[in-house]
Amino acid sequence: MFPYPLKSLGQDWTTPLEDLQRYCWNRHISSCLRWPGHYSRAPYPYLSSRHFSLNCRPPLLFESGTQFQYYNWRPDHLSNTSLMHLSSYIMNSDKDEPSSKRRKRHGTIKRNWEYLCSHNKEKTKELEDKNVESTCEDSEEKFDFSVMSYNILSQDLLEDNSHLYRHCRRPVLHWSFRFPNILKEIKHFDADVLCLQEVQEDHYGTEIRPSLESLGYHCEYKMKTGRKPDGCAICFKHSKFSLLSVNPVEFCRRDIPLLDRDNIGLVLLLQPRTPHAASPSICVANTHLLYNPRRGDIKLTQLAMLLAEISSVAHRKDGSFCPIVMCGDFNSVPGSPLYSFIKEGKLNYEGLAIGKVSGQEQSSRGQRILSIPIWPPNLGISQNCVYEAQQVPRVEKTDSDSHLTEAQLEKTEVLMSAENVSSHLQHHFSLSSVYSHYLPDTGLPEVTTCHSQSAITVDYIFYSAEKEGASRGPGAEVALVGGLKLLARLSLLTEQDLWTVNGLPNEHNSSDHLPLLAKFRLQL
Numbered sequence: 001m002f003p004y005p006l007k008s009l010g011q012d013w014t015t016p017l018e019d020l021q022r023y024c025w026n027r028h029i030s031s032c033l034r035w036p037g038h039y040s041r042a043p044y045p046y047l048s049s050r051h052f053s054l055n056c057r058p059p060l061l062f063e064s065g066t067q068f069q070y071y072n073w074r075p076d077h078l079s080n081t082s083l084m085h086l087s088s089y090i091m092n093s094d095k096d097e098p099s100s101k102r103r104k105r106h107g108t109i110k111r112n113w114e115y116l117c118s119h120n121k122e123k124t125k126e127l128e129d130k131n132v133e134s135t136c137e138d139s140e141e142k143f144d145f146s147v148m149s150y151n152i153l154s155q156d157l158l159e160d161n162s163h164l165y166r167h168c169r170r171p172v173l174h175w176s177f178r179f180p181n182i183l184k185e186i187k188h189f190d191a192d193v194l195c196l197q198e199v200q201e202d203h204y205g206t207e208i209r210p211s212l213e214s215l216g217y218h219c220e221y222k223m224k225t226g227r228k229p230d231g232c233a234i235c236f237k238h239s240k241f242s243l244l245s246v247n248p249v250e251f252c253r254r255d256i257p258l259l260d261r262d263n264i265g266l267v268l269l270l271q272p273r274t275p276h277a278a279s280p281s282i283c284v285a286n287t288h289l290l291y292n293p294r295r296g297d298i299k300l301t302q303l304a305m306l307l308a309e310i311s312s313v314a315h316r317k318d319g320s321f322c323p324i325v326m327c328g329d330f331n332s333v334p335g336s337p338l339y340s341f342i343k344e345g346k347l348n349y350e351g352l353a354i355g356k357v358s359g360q361e362q363s364s365r366g367q368r369i370l371s372i373p374i375w376p377p378n379l380g381i382s383q384n385c386v387y388e389a390q391q392v393p394r395v396e397k398t399d400s401d402s403h404l405t406e407a408q409l410e411k412t413e414v415l416m417s418a419e420n421v422s423s424h425l426q427h428h429f430s431l432s433s434v435y436s437h438y439l440p441d442t443g444l445p446e447v448t449t450c451h452s453q454s455a456i457t458v459d460y461i462f463y464s465a466e467k468e469g470a471s472r473g474p475g476a477e478v479a480l481v482g483g484l485k486l487l488a489r490l491s492l493l494t495e496q497d498l499w500t501v502n503g504l505p506n507e508h509n510s511s512d513h514l515p516l517l518a519k520f521r522l523q524l
Helices: 017-027 098-107 154-162 175-189 201-214 296-314 337-344 408-412 494-497
Strands: 008-009 012-016 083-087 113-116 122-125 141-149 194-198 217-223 230-237 241-249 264-272 281-290 324-329 346-348 424-426 431-433 461-463 484-490 518-522
Touching: 098 424, 141 175, 141 281, 141 461, 154 194, 175 201, 194 201, 194 324, 201 217, 201 230, 217 241, 217 264, 230 241, 230 264, 230 281, 241 281, 241 296, 264 346, 281 296, 296 324, 296 337, 337 346, 337 431, 337 461, 461 484, 461 518
Parallel strands: 141 194, 281 324
Antiparallel strands: 008 012, 012 083, 113 122, 113 484, 141 518, 194 230, 217 230, 241 264, 264 281, 324 461, 346 424, 431 461, 484 518
16 A cells, blocks of 8 residues: 555554655545645645644544544644544555545435425425425415526636635536536526526537527526626526516726726516516516625625616616515625625614625724715715615606605605715615525524635525515615515525535536525415
8 A cells, every 4th residue: 555564553544644645646535635735737736744744533433344424624623743644444445445535426415495385384395306386375366486596606717716626526627527517407406597606708608508598598698897707697488587678787887996896787677477467577686796805895885786776677667666586696694784784674884894794704803994985976876775866766746646745756856965975774675585594403504605715605595575574664665566475495505514525516516606596476
């Protein structure tokens, strides 16, 4: 096995690190561990005991002859010992591969459908039974549809950030391997609406769009501005919807120094294909906000720009809003100020450090405080996150509306120029998250992305729904037409679950994000 006999220490074997390197060259053992260090042309990173050494012996006890099943390899398990321990139970012979690697290579992620019915009771169905009808309350006048939000991981971004994927075997990172897996997932879940992020432009034109169109989807795409290679796509089935309008949103404004990033959003207005002539339209939005954890000012401004466009697209002539589904990678964690603003419709950001906005960083030491206001007036968006001349959607006055008071008319025509600038942000929508972000039984956090450096939730599906018993905030002056009922969602997983299959991407899941999937009902 090794150039010279190993020293036996009970049931463990030890070898100098240099010999382990030579052994890894022949055995490709490095792909089953989360190695520190950068990729090289060799199948393992160069390790030197002069710089550091490893002690990766799992702190677990096993019965004699028991195969080692799983251990969460982490960089923080490194120590200053000069030898690396390999359990004799992990490696039985020179021809064997580590059992942990064999398990991870062939492992699959098990996700369940959670059906949410009356009184919020949940029924769990196995993924294989996804075609079985739920027992939720039914209605003769209804329109059911499903939505998937999926960051599919741009290949260029993967290669530019290879340090995030040190835990992966190289073959699973190739686009020629990843795209068939991604397409297989999309076919399997068969969602009526797809909101995709990190869609690389060249792949979209040559592979993604033709493949999805062959499945019955109509596709709309918006590439990031500048020289960024990817963008967002919204695809919907011809059989379920017709297209009313396409509204791209560019967050980069060359005349505003704050907005110098190339992120974008895309807003579609869709008409359900139903026998009912007066069925309400549905507004679907997709975005990928800035990643930088320390630029919460940019994130909030990008979100305000997206909400302003949604408000413009979704408002009806009578001043109400049609149902809204807002998907994307928001690069913010549950409970963060940005997340809370989306759900609660209001945020007082006075004294808030810019690095605290998204919740990605724990320490805000040395960071500046958000300015008041965050964005300049020439952006044309108010603190209520609507376009300046649309502070509240106008109510068209007819002969039957002659009883409207002067005060009511003034309320519908408020302009930003007359607004008292404060540290309070508001929006008009009543938005809920499809996911609760914590497992109900254990309280462990769900995650939507998992790579070598972190495993957190940053992806969401928000939808408009009237909240029973909730008082409407001062920013929610406008009524909602209909509202969506959440019927079911595809369960998420914990970080521990994902590392049993070597994290993301892996042999069966070809993005570093999980797809989110929800089923909705619109009452007609």
